[in-house]
Amino acid sequence: MQQVQSGDTVRVHYHGRLTDGTTFDSSEGRDPLEFQVGSGMVIAGFDNGVMGMSVGDKKTVNIGVEDAYGPKNPEMIIEFPRDQVPEGMPLEKGMRLNLNNSAGQVVPVVITEVRDEAIMLDANHPLAGEDLVFDIELVEIVGAPSRIIMP
Template identity: 30%
Template sequence: MKELPIDQQTRVTLHFALKFSDGEVIDSTFDKAPATLEIGDENLPENFEAYLMGMKAGESNSFQVPPEKAFGQHNPSNVQTFKRREFSPDMVLEKGVMISFADARQSELPGVVSRVEGDEVEVDFNHPLAGRTLTFDVEIIDVEPVGAAH
């Protein structure tokens, strides 16, 4: 059973760390309980799942993930400029502040203020990790078929 490779229809228990290429940790389970997920359940982006395919319990690896396989390249057309009056008067608008917008389908769309100048507020809707090469460290603890008794 321990020889089952990671594939569709498997439940994986693993430790992972996501880091910037300089080693700064973005997210990690190595200092807490491991994560358990089913391949294809969207807990992990599909491109990250692809790195795990074929790994077995007891294996570890470290992957360099280019922006195209991580959160995409930074897209200049995802940066929008608004007028100050379009925001409520008591809202703090300064660089780095995250604001939640509703898109046309009323889904939540987070944006980060990238510039405030006079009456203009520039908001960046790119994923905060867009354009970054990331290091994805994994240690596979267990691989089970989905539907197996716990």
């Protein structure tokens, strides 16, 4: 049976959760996720997790911080002056906002603290610093190149 190799385009169903069991993403009720293995389209641990799987295989993959979204970067914590926040805008810890950086790109942030003179914003990926667990089912290897497979 053909096994996933780097460069293959695959379709998978998945259920992603934190180590405490909290679900953060799932393909349930949606089309399978399609990506090219080894291309950087998904986190390294997910890429590595599908390697060697055959169509119909299911497995659970534990992905450490370094192969997921990396550790939280303290340089991504931003102190933003309150006087630059639109007048009357409600501000609460945990609230998600979008900022524009100097290049005009939109950067999603989360309010971590509301102070009198400033708000503290975290621009790290929401899953940075987290170990992740994925249940993966390989649905299809799409257009895989022809290979000689040992019996």
